[in-house]
Amino acid sequence: MRYIRFSLAAAVASGLLFLGLASTAVDAASSCNPSTCVHPGCVCPSMMPPKGMDPKTVPQFFTLTFDDAVQGPTVPVASSLMKPHTNPNGCPIKATWFAQTVYSDYSLIQQWYAAGNEVADHTMNHLGTPPAEEIVGNRKAINAFSGIPFAKLNGFRAPFLNYSDATFQILGQEKFLYDSSTAAVPSDAYWPYTLDSGLHNDCWNGICDKTISIPGMWEIPMHAIMDSDLPTAIPHVMDVQLEASADVITGLLHKNFDRHYQGNRAPFGIYLHPVHVGNATQLYNDFFTYARSLPDVWFVTNQQLLQWMQNPVPASLLANQPYMKCEQPAVGKEICNGLDDTKSGSIDKGVLETCNFVAGPWSTCYGCPKSIPSVADPVPERVAAAGQSGYRTPVPSTCAMEWWDPIAAQCLCQSSNCTFTDIAVSTNKGGVDLSGGSGSTSTAHNAAGRQISNVRTGLGLVAVVAVSLSQLL
Numbered sequence: 268m269r270y271i272r273f274s275l276a277a278a279v280a281s282g283l284l285f286l287g288l289a290s291t292a293v294d295a296a297s298s299c300n301p302s303t304c305v306h307p308g309c310v311c312p313s314m315m316p317p318k319g320m321d322p323k324t325v326p327q328f329f330t331l332t333f334d335d336a337v338q339g340p341t342v343p344v345a346s347s348l349m350k351p352h353t354n355p356n357g358c359p360i361k362a363t364w365f366a367q368t369v370y371s372d373y374s375l376i377q378q379w380y381a382a383g384n385e386v387a388d389h390t391m392n393h394l395g396t397p398p399a400e401e402i403v404g405n406r407k408a409i410n411a412f413s414g415i416p417f418a419k420l421n422g423f424r425a426p427f428l429n430y431s432d433a434t435f436q437i438l439g440q441e442k443f444l445y446d447s448s449t450a451a452v453p454s455d456a457y458w459p460y461t462l463d464s465g466l467h468n469d470c471w472n473g474i475c476d477k478t479i480s481i482p483g484m485w486e487i488p489m490h491a492i493m494d495s496d497l498p499t500a501i502p503h504v505m506d507v508q509l510e511a512s513a514d515v516i517t518g519l520l521h522k523n524f525d526r527h528y529q530g531n532r533a534p535f536g537i538y539l540h541p542v543h544v545g546n547a548t549q550l551y552n553d554f555f556t557y558a559r560s561l562p563d564v565w566f567v568t569n570q571q572l573l574q575w576m577q578n579p580v581p582a583s584l585l586a587n588q589p590y591m592k593c594e595q596p597a598v599g600k601e602i603c604n605g606l607d608d609t610k611s612g613s614i615d616k617g618v619l620e621t622c623n624f625v626a627g628p629w630s631t632c633y634g635c636p637k638s639i640p641s642v643a644d645p646v647p648e649r650v651a652a653a654g655q656s657g658y659r660t661p662v663p664s665t666c667a668m669e670w671w672d673p674i675a676a677q678c679l680c681q682s683s684n685c686t687f688t689d690i691a692v693s694t695n696k697g698g699v700d701l702s703g704g705s706g707s708t709s710t711a712h713n714a715a716g717r718q719i720s721n722v723r724t725g726l727g728l729v730a731v732v733a734v735s736l737s738q739l740l
């Protein structure tokens with residue numbers, strides 16, 4: 268990971284006092300024309316909530332994210348930070364995992380998603396400034412072996428937070444919904460914005476490019492924890508617990524959160540690598556408890572945050588939004604969908620396949636491949652081919668993963684509120700050709716045809732296109 272404090276320390280040493288860069292906000296406003304950048308397809312960088320809403324009336328969003336491998340040792344760390352807490356509507360809090368291929372267990376990625384959380388792209392091999400194949404391959408492998416539809420795998424964070432203009436161009440070409448690789452300090456503490464008129468974060472160190480134009484793709488800045496009010500304050504972006512004693516960190520977390528909550532209510536974030544949480548679990552849980560003790564504080568995925576950005580409602584109405592609900596499908600038998608369908612206390616018990624590779628075993632519901640997924644071949648042939656004994660049928664684009672039985676090759680969705688159609692992708696290895704969705708009227712599309720993920724509802728996923736059961740079987 269990259270600790271931005273190192274870069275900033277160099278900037279401070281060279282005389283750049285970033286807290287004096289108040290002109291950043293002016294620059295952003297001047298290069299984004301509100302008369303041509305029209306909500307919800309285009310949103311200018313702004314310190315204020317969308318559509319002129321009063322900060323006092325909007326939810327205080329809290330984005331908790333995890334990075335890197337989703338595996339046996341890391342998932343319990345995330346769970347220990349999430350299980351004690353609920354959102355104001357009684358649902359478990361939600362988080363986003365920027366997952367890599369290498370060392371991940373695809374069944375655990377699936378279970379993370381099935382629990383209502385978000386999975387986003389962090390490249391196959393954890394490469395900074397990655398080539399397109401690293402980004403595209405990761406998305407394809409997770410789709411194939413974790414069953415997550417392409418329409419839901421549409422966020423990105425650059426490993427080490429190292430990106431270039433080319434990274435954004437790749438994301439734009441691949442129709443990603445958002446990037447979240449940049450840092451925000453108080454002078455550029457923007458709400459999420461679209462990249463129609465350039466990137467406006469990380470400008471203090473010369474990284475940003477205000478000439479980039481990727482219409483409709485969002486930037487969700489990572490809001491730094493500032494370690495003082497002084498001009499020489501250092502921003503801390505990831506794994507803040509590494510930096511000081513527990514008492515000092517707790518004080519900083521409260522102070523920074525309060526600045527958001529009592530100020531413009533720009534989304535507040537905690538960005539962690541589970542392997543580095545160490546003995547800070549209690550510290551974070553105490554802080555999360557504090558945050559949740561305040562009215563209108565919601566822990567959301569990045570996709571949920573963007574759902575709200577597209578259709579902002581007062582905090583008093585957030586509980587009624589379909590994307591904030593949390594009931595799970597009831598399919599009545601264990602079908603290998605990442606859920607404990609039979610309430611046995613064990614997810615996908617007896618139906619997972621374990622795949623043994625030199626780099627370590629992992630499990631999947633969708634058939635072990637002959638070789639480990641790689642950049643050269645992100646979706647290798649399965650050991651059991653179609654028609655052979657033991658074949659697992661991949662999730663078709665017309666069924667939500669939660670409702671798909673890969674052993675019986677059957678979609679168990681039988682009502683209109685769980686039908687689903689994924690976005691189309693190319694089968695070419697060299698690139699993904701996302702069509703921009705199915706043309707549904709019930710799914711929001713931005714100016715570039717980028718797809719806001721379909722809404723999770725009480726019983727799974729709201730229809731993009733209504734597909735009858737007879738068509739699915």
Ligand SMILES: [Zn+2]
Binds near residue numbers: 426
């Ligand atoms: Zn990483």
